Amino acid sequence: MRAGGRWLAPPELWSRRRLAGEATVALLLALLAVGLGQALGASVPAEAVAIAGLSLMRRRLPATVLAVTAALTPVGNGFLPLMMAAGWSAGRRITGAGRAVAAFAGAYALCVTVSLVDTWSPSTALTLVLLTTLYFLAVAVVPGLASRYWTQRRTLLHTLQERNSQLLRERAMVAGQARLRERQRIAQDMHDSLGHRLALISVHTGALEVDRELTPRQREVVGVLREASVTAMHELREVVGILRDGVEAPAPASVDESGRAARGTAGIAALVDAARAAGNAVELKYSGEARPLAAAADHAAYRIVQEALTNAYKHAPGAPITVDLRYEPDSFVVEIVNGAASEVIGHVVSGGQGLTGLHERARLVGGMVHAGPVPGGGFRVAGVLPYGIGEASPFVDPVDDFRRQPAKTLYGDGVSVMDRTVSEREWAMGGRDGNSRFSGVAMGCGIALGVVMLLGIAVLVGVFFLVGSLDKGMIEPSEYQAIKVGTAEKTVRDQLPSGDTIATEGLDGKGPTEPAGSRCLVLMSSEIGESLDTEPVFRFCFKDGKLVEKKSYEVRR
Template structure:
């Protein structure tokens, strides 16, 4: 079992070989083997050659992933001796083009395969055809059926690899930029928090200490002591709020208040009623409404709702004093909607409002930190409306969305990762793409041009060969009656005058396949017109001349 698993791991090679890929390879091997059997049948190959061709096709298809260069060379050699293996060279060329790492190794493998195919084809067909014709046809067929698929596969694979590398490196660049942006934002927040803590914290602590000491001064009246107490409570509340703001700036989340420090009022949804009542006590017309089933919120969202109402009321006091204000809390299915609207502003003295212009910006940032949003704008009646949408659960907004995807490839890289694509082998990638881009693309373009030119030339040569074959058929065919009408002893001139010239590729090498020729004789070989394409043998007529006379004539069978 262990040996079988080890053999399976070796067979599938470095690439992941799924069951789907295995089924595809087996299906390809079956189709190519079946077509090869048909080619063997048309070429009148023996049963042994057919069986060897089927075994070779299946083995080469299954081993091409693990041994791309070896299968290419072996397949080229086998295709020269086994006609049914020729079609598998297209698949082997495609596989070797994309899997052989390095331009030098790929060039060497294809050159060795070419030499093996041409050399063995010349040896096998030496006695039947002209060597130059065999060399030309074999070279053109190798360029068209093996080199062109290899170049196309290599170009396609390098393009896919380069795009994958760019996508992964772009995603890495975006992550690094996200980290840099996050660190810069965190440093800036910490700096602001430190400044607020050192300046405002110190001043508020002094106010709290002095008001606390002043509150117990026996020289104050009860009304003065009550006013000082309000100031002390306000300074203590301001210190608590400053601590929370500093926590948000430092960590991006709400800082929990110490349990032992009592707060003057809840700073959450529960405290909204308190600030509404305080506004009414100050003479402002404020109405509070609630819709839906109240639901608990996490601390950060709860405090954000309180701050939205507080800031909106403050803005209404400043910009529209005396106008009625409506505060509404709506508990939706997935979020809390806080809406504050006021009527149109009355007449006021220009320049009387002092505002830093940062309140709404701070509300939007606070809502963004908890995954919500804030909208502010004028209403149709001339008033102003502030609305915030806050989720019930905390959904921190990622800083990644603030970083632009310059190349537009982040989603594609994530899709590749989700599909289970294997990580890139950067060492192999660097070796594969080590050739300069201009040289690599120029080489691929030149190779594809050579392959296309080879295909065109092959078609031209094949067309010319067909025309030549048809034209030379009349120079190589006679009937049985014409053969019988020729008698030994007749003059060579008389016999050649009645017979075709025999100058045809159809009769090449057939004079050496029959019975031994007479010594010092020159022979004319012709084919019988009674031969059919379904016959396994061809009938050959041979006429041998010596000293100007016909000294021998033979009729014999030659296997096609």
């Protein structure tokens, strides 16, 4: 059973929902066949079973099912719905325009051949071929063309989507390489210039510190300078490492082996301790499960706390400060809140670039910073930083030159699909020009309109021929009454139409028993029968060159 299901499925993978849908369609087509058969008085259970089986195979064998259905449709009225479904599947799934044309041409030839064999009459062959052509165009060709256009349109959209996704990925790679080269250049310049100068300062201050001619106070000042230069060199090394590689050495403790404070979330505790040692009331809080941050984001968190504490010292000396570090499921949140100043302070010298630099630093790593007063007095600085790299962050909304199309693969086993419908992608990919949005839709409507016009012309021609052929097989009741039994056959036939029309097919042999050895002509009446299932007819039987009998009765089609 499973092997049969896998064989029936087309090359793409089917889900259980799709399998249930195909089974439901097959059942509905079978029920429609039974209903049409009962309405026409020719219900055949085997026909419904065949329709259900062909419906299940129409996706796996579209050309074969189309040909078989076209051959069976003239002899079974219940195959009409299946013919439309087979035409739709064949138009969509037969690859190559040449193969599709060959498949539909072969199916058309089978349909016409079976129709001629089933009701062969030299006088009605042309009319039968015309009606069969109109029938095949309406129920097979039009659904096939519509399905083929829809499929090609969707394939084009998928191709454009994949191409745009590839361009987005390539653009991100190029931008990343450009950033890396620029960062490496900046890091090299900083290392070559500032590193050399700081090394000279450290060497000279170290030499001065052991000079015997210096007083203790001078040695203390020189020691401070030397320690400052060493710390600056350490910080420069960290910054250069981040710029060059985007990573820095892990700092498991707040102080490294040389006694210098670590720069990152591990060094925030040291900043708080230093603030307490300076006489400030600072409280440090942790919440959530600790998670590692990217090097740049980790450094940004340290700088946010450092700048916020510096601002609190300047603008609200003596006010209590709270540093809150929260490890949220999707981001790291650092929040520094200080109370209102206990006394009015004068003008504070400030460069005005601290908070601006924090905003820029957070933006570069994919995060954001908010700073502002809090109700009741005080100030609050809060930063939200991602755990991963900035490009994957949900907080930054970069400009998308491709109108924000998701870079997702469309189909395949185990990959995601597009999260927008075909219509939505048509509107999104239509561009800003309104004319280009409707160009694809207008082209499809033009093709559909052309097909409908051709089909309408064919229907008008068919109706013209059909109306003309009715005159060959229909008489008025008054004409029937005027003809007398015993009149010469030639005289009667000259007064009556020939009856060579497709409209009279199937009327022979359904009335009363014909006289032995006679030849009969059956014509339709211009009047309507008592019910829709019956047809009033007139029969004229000839024998030995004379009209020997005429009958008026109703037959069931």
